Structures are given as structure tokens and as C-alpha cells.
Amino acid sequence: MEFFGYSFSKNLYWVNNKEGVVVVDDQHQRSYVLESAESVLWRLLINQIDAEAIVRQFSIIISVPEDQIMGKILSIIEGWKKNGLVERMNG
Amino acid sequence: MANLIVSNICNANCDFCFASSFLHKKMNLITQRFMSFEEIQFYMNLLDQSGVHDVRLLGGEPTLHPNFPEIITNIRSHQKHITIFTNGVLSEKVLQTLEDITPDVCSIILNMNAKILQDQIQIREKTLIRLGNKVISGYTITNPIFALDFLTQMIMDYSLQRVIRLGLALPILKKQNAALHPKQFPAAGHCLAEQSAITFQKGIRIEPDCGFVRCMFSENDFSILKEHNFHYVSCCSPVIDICTDGQILHCFALSEKYYEKFDQSMGILEIRKKFLERTKPWRFSGIYPECGTCSYKIRGECSGGCLSMIMSRFNPVGVSENL
Numbered sequence A: 001m002e003f004f005g006y007s008f009s010k011n012l013y014w015v016n017n018k019e020g021v022v023v024v025d026d027q028h029q030r031s032y033v034l035e036s037a038e039s040v041l042w043r044l045l046i047n048q049i050d051a052e053a054i055v056r057q058f059s060i061i062i063s064v065p066e067d068q069i070m071g072k073i074l075s076i077i078e079g080w081k082k083n084g085l086v087e088r089m090n091g
Numbered sequence B: 001m002a003n004l005i006v007s008n009i010c011n012a013n014c015d016f017c018f019a020s021s022f023l024h025k026k027m028n029l030i031t032q033r034f035m036s037f038e039e040i041q042f043y044m045n046l047l048d049q050s051g052v053h054d055v056r057l058l059g060g061e062p063t064l065h066p067n068f069p070e071i072i073t074n075i076r077s078h079q080k081h082i083t084i085f086t087n088g089v090l091s092e093k094v095l096q097t098l099e100d101i102t103p104d105v106c107s108i109i110l111n112m113n114a115k116i117l118q119d120q121i122q123i124r125e126k127t128l129i130r131l132g133n134k135v136i137s138g139y140t141i142t143n144p145i146f147a148l149d150f151l152t153q154m155i156m157d158y159s160l161q162r163v164i165r166l167g168l169a170l171p172i173l174k175k176q177n178a179a180l181h182p183k184q185f186p187a188a189g190h191c192l193a194e195q196s197a198i199t200f201q202k203g204i205r206i207e208p209d210c211g212f213v214r215c216m217f218s219e220n221d222f223s224i225l226k227e228h229n230f231h232y233v234s235c236c237s238p239v240i241d242i243c244t245d246g247q248i249l250h251c252f253a254l255s256e257k258y259y260e261k262f263d264q265s266m267g268i269l270e271i272r273k274k275f276l277e278r279t280k281p282w283r284f285s286g287i288y289p290e291c292g293t294c295s296y297k298i299r300g301e302c303s304g305g306c307l308s309m310i311m312s313r314f315n316p317v318g319v320s321e322n323l
């Protein structure tokens, strides 16, 4: 599954909990509770709608103007990358 | 404590059985019906080294092992306490062996809702008559509405120990067995509070097995249960299963995911620790979406429930292997 030049890492599992999306990285034996904006983005990405729709819907749901939303998305994804939840696609 | 799975076969056919799918698979792969006596001796030495004093014999039906009397003698020579989980359909040889030992040395937990045939019921009756107060009744809740009056009557009629070891029918990860759904827990909790009045009247204590959660009981039901001598514990803590062929499991419910091949460099307690570490990330959640923020969980009054139920709530991402 590709999005904005990234893909999800392997052996991840997720669930919708009251506190947000919880992701278990089974390979590295870690779990993460995503914050509310992260949880929204996660659900949109998992549903595999097209990139434009993700940007549009994310912008509406978290009330960030469309011209700033890409920066927000990339900063969230960058945080996930640091935690090993996503990987950069080559090429 | 450790479980020795000494028999891969059973003479009952319980639809809630934890072990059946694992043991069927094992029988298809290695066709070894029983743990060999040599293997048992080996594990007893290992348990000695690990300082484990309680050994539980399970299967399948552990008493079907052709060397059952010798196994009991061997474990006793290691000065360990034995617990036997059985369906009660015992041969004369096994009955004689068990008649000779006292409850402080060996506990016999008899599965009272085992699905056995009519002629086996008569054999089980003989067991109840002859073993009497050596027997602890085991009962698995498979339906949220259940009755314990028949069991209470049996305990009184056969002078069994005044204890019921109560289990919940829990799911085997990735498999189908008859299990309760978490949504049914509150109804089961309420029913248990009602039934506890009957058992309490007769001086029978109810001891819960793993998988119980705090919110399955309303405050009112919880205080009724407390008054009725129900010792609530919420745990999902594996008593590891040692199987034939050197396979070690977290528990039957998670046998598809958490197993290890026995390795000389590791003691039993290290293997258990390893399972606990590997399952830790899942334990932040619980069987319900609200578990992560639940005050009972935060205060340590609830573990969040059975890990097998917790894990089956999760969805794989992309190419992750299906749970």
C-alpha cells in the first residue's frame, strides 16, 4: 500500500480503541497509541481512498486549511517513519 | 507451575475445548499419541532445576496415558504437587492409582460439562463415587445463561470438594471453537452473581480461571459475589504448556502464534518470560475498545481480558500475516 512516497512496514496490526488507533508492531514488539489527528489519517490511509480525497477529507476533519494540510500529513508520516511504522518507497 | 500435555488424544468431544484443534494438528503431523515416559522424566528434571513445584497433567485426556500410574509415581518422587485435569472417564487402573493419594499431594479437577457418551457417564459416576472428596468440579461457561444447581447437587450427592473451578469458554486464535463473545460477558457475570447464592448456601466456593474481567459484573453483582465467597481475579498469565516433541506453548488459546521449540539453553521460567515479553504490546489494549482508558485497568483490577480475544480484535495492515 503506497501513499505520498511511503508504505506501511510489515507485521503491523491496528485496532480502533476509545483512546485512538492502537498499532502493534509485532516484529519489534512495540505498540503505539496514535493521537487524534494521526488516528484520522491512519484510518483514511487504511481505507485506501485516493491521495486527493485523503488530503481533502483530512483537511475537513481536522480543520486545517488545504494549503497547510500537506505539511501536517508529512510531519505525521515522518513521525511514523521514526517509529518504524512506515518506510520510504525507493524510486 | 507448568502444564505437561501428556496425551494428544481424548475420549470426549467438548465443542469448547481449547486443545482439540492443536492436538488434531499435532496428531496429523507426528502421530505421537502420548508424551513418552523418557520425555516426562526429562521435563521433571528440568522443572526441578527451574524450581517449579507444581505440575499439572493435561491433554487431551491425560489419564489415557498407558504409563499413567508410573507418571504419578515419578512426579511424586520429585516432591511436586500434581493437578490432573480430567473428564472423569477413568479406567480401573487409573482409579486405583488416584484412590491411593491424598488431596494435599494431588488435586483432581474434573470437567463437569465434558461432552461424553451415555456409557461414559456411568463410568464417570463410578469415578465420583470412588474418588469423592478428592475431586474438584470444573465447569466451563459456554452460554451467558447457565445454571449451577445441578453441579451443586452433584457436589453434595458425591461429597466432592466444596469448590467449583469456573472457566469461561475462550476463543482459540485463528480457529473456531465454541467460545463466549465479549458482548455476552455482562450477562454471564449477572447470571454468575445469581447462581452464587445457590452455591454459597451449600458452602461451595467458586474459583475463577483465566479470562474474567471486572466490568462483566455490575457494582451490585460484584458485591453479591464478594458476599458469596467468589474470589475475583482477572488474569491472563500463561502457565506454559509443555507438549510432545519439545514444543512449548504460551497457552492453547494462542497455540497458533506463540510457541517455541524447547532449547537446552533456556529454563522453563525464561521461556515463560519470553512469551510475556512477546505478548506485552498487545496487552495495552483489551477485549473492548474502552479498555485502554478504563479505570479498573489503570488500577490493576482488570487485565483487559483474554489475549486471544484481544488479538482477534486487531486488523492486519497491508501484507501483514493474518492473525
Ligand code: SF4
Residues within 6 Å of the ligand: B213, B214, B215, B216, B286, B287, B288, B290, B291, B292, B294, B295, B296, B297, B302, B303, B304, B305
Ligand atoms: S479493562 Fe476492559 S475488560 Fe477490564 S474492566 Fe475495563 S473495560 Fe472491562
Ligand code: SF4
Residues within 6 Å of the ligand: B170, B210, B211, B235, B236, B237, B238, B239, B250, B251, B252, B253, B254, B305, B306, B307, B308, B309
Ligand atoms: S490468552 Fe490468557 S486468558 Fe486467554 S486462554 Fe491464554 S492465558 Fe488464558
